[in-house]
Amino acid sequence: MLRRTFAVVLCALLVVVTAGRALALPDAVVHLDTGAVRGVAAHDHRAFLGIPYARPPVGALRWRAPEPAEPWTGVRDATAFGGKCAQPATSFDGLIDNEDCLNLNVFTPARRADANLPVIVWLHxxxxxxxxxxxxxxxxxxxAGAVVVTLNFRQGAFGVLALEALRAENPALNHGVQDQQAALRWVQRNIGVLGGDRTRVTLMGQSSGGGATCSNIASPAAAGLFHRAVLMSSSVCGTEQRYGVTLDTARQTGEAYASKLGCPAGPGQLDCLRGKSARELVEAAPFTEDAQIPFLFPPILDGVVIPAPPVAMIKSGAVPRRPVLAGLMDDEGYLFAALGLKVQTGVVPTEEDYRRLITAFAGPGGAVILALYPSLRYGSPLKAMSALMGDMMFGCGTRHGLQQLSPLAPTYAYLFEDPQAPPVVPGLARGSTHAAELIYLFGPRSPLLDPGQQELAGRFLRHLGTFAATGDPADWPRYDRLGQRILRFRPGTAGGTHGFGHLYVKHRCHIWDLLGSFIGT
Known part of the structure; x- marks a missing residue:
């Protein structure tokens, strides 16, 4: 439960480190298939914000496939972000009960002679x-020298809910993934007038955004909508047998959730649920440590949108084989350990704190984990917890995924190793923990980065742009099952590579293989 509880916190960090508005200078107008929009132009890029790619999924459209956006007349203002999708309160934002949120943002480099640029679609x-x-x-x-598209899509119970009544209405579930595919279809129709090449689209996500990218890799409906994939801190799509949750498991969660809202299975269940306010739906799925029923909504193997795990779908030939660039942070687990042990409040974790948290997390199995990850071995309770969370949640999952995917498609792996990366939450230590790379992606010239870190950001983004353009990041060895070469990203140096067995040994994967506890985010 700890793994999932603290996963809730991690990606609000993106909002903190990258939120902002494009600088409003001379306006820019483009004509889309639904009407004209006016964006803003900065010295090195243009931005078109809050563009609807589908109708608001409200009322009778709640838990239905996204429908095409309504066209408009005149020139629509696209200088401000659109509404965010409904979600629970976090440390960074209050509860959001808005469902009119199927909108996207497009950022293009300043207009150049060599238009027809590669496209990167970002999933948060x-x-x-x-x-x-x-x-x-x-x-x-x-x-990166690419057109970048970011988008809002349904999530939580709005995006992933399994009920018999919904299946009877339409067996295709995973409505958040369907939203993402609607946005990708929008890109296919419109990106040309924004300077992008619809034949070179890279789908990219971090953490559960990487998991969502894997969902689209596995989805036949996404064939032809994107051509390469970037998976950041997301365990690289699981294994041939394991990804997401089964339909039966998802239905059990969905029916329990509906019952809590007073809408049990039977006639009228969907009318009851569609009659609830968005706030009621959000509040019925708490994401707190003391939640008695921790309603979680990961991707569902619904047999339609996601018929089977990504690796199995690629092997079957049912979906394209796309080049993959994937990697993780050197100390992924520190963020989760620090939040779990309340370091951000100034608490110095004790051995008692560590033991209490592990017992709450693993129950009777806690004694085994404490024996495998003793504080004495790592130097402190916090470091032991960091190693545990990193190994269990990311390290071994990434290694398994790379081993599974690399024979099927060109695969490139990285390890981000900046021990002085800015802290992702005030009060935490610097280092290459989960989400620490986001500022390097979205703020490569941020004053929070020193000159060496800005150079590192630029280097990573140049590789990313080359990968988006060609499917090969250039000067980057391919990962294969035998060599297992992983490019290292460190400030001030090219970093070199790690080779055979590095992830397996560093993350004690022999233990997690033995326990059968390969777990992804």
Missing amino acids: GGSYAFGDGNVDAGAMAAA
Whole structure:
């Protein structure tokens, strides 16, 4: 439960480190298939914000496939972000009960002679429960030499709910994934007038956004909508047998959730649920440590939108084989450990705190985990907890995923190793923990980064832009099952590579393999 509880916090961090508005200078007008929009132009990029890509999924459209956006007359203002999708309150934002949120933002480098640029579509993280795409990606677009699209999509119970009544209405569930595919279809229709090449679209996400990218890799409906994938801190799509949750498991969660809202299975259940306010739906799915029923809504193997795990779908030939760039942070687990042990409040974790948290997390199995991850081995309770969370949640999952995907498609792996990366939450230590890379992506010239870190950000974004353009990041060895070469990203140096067995040994995967506890985010 700890793994999922603290996964809720992580991707609101994107909002904190990257939120902003494009600088309003001379306006820019483009004509889309639904009407004209006026964006803003900065010295190195243009931005078109809050563009609807589908009708608001409200009323009778709640838990239905996204429908095309309504056209408009005149020139629509696209200089401000659109509404965020409904989500619970976090430390960074209050509860949001808005459902009119199926909108996207487009950032293009300043107009150049060599238009027809590669396109990067960004899927935010947030444990499939919260977060948003309202992030200024102008600097990223300029540095990568690509058109960048960010979007808002349904999440939590709005985006992933399984009920027999919904299945009877339409067996295709995973409405958040369907939203993402509607946005990708919008890109196919419109990105050309914004300087992008619809034949070179890269789908990219971090944490659960990477998991959502994997959902689209597995989805036949996404064939032809994107051509490469970037998976950041997301365990690289699981294994041939394991990804998301089964339909039966999802239905059990969905029916329990509906019952809590006073809408049990039977005639009228959907009318009852569609009659509830968005606030009621959000508040019925708490994401707190003391929640008696922790309603979680990960991707569902519904047999339609996601028929089977991504690796199995690629092997079957049912979906395209796309180049993949994937990686993780050097100390992914620190963020979760620090939040779990309340370091951000100034608490110095004790051995008792560590033992109490592990017992709450693992129950009777806590004694085994404490024996495998003793404080004495790592130097402190916090470091032991960081290693545990990083190994269990990310390290071994990433290694498994790379081993599974690399024989199926060109695969490139990285490890981000900046021990002085700015803290992702005030009060925490610097380092390469989960979400620490986001400022390098979206704020490569941020004053929070020193010159060496800005150079690192630029280097990573150049590789990303080359990968988006060609499917090969250039000067980057391919990952294969034998060599297992992983490019290292460190400030001030090219970093070199890690080779055979690094992830397996560093993250003690022999233990997690033995326990059968390979777990992804």
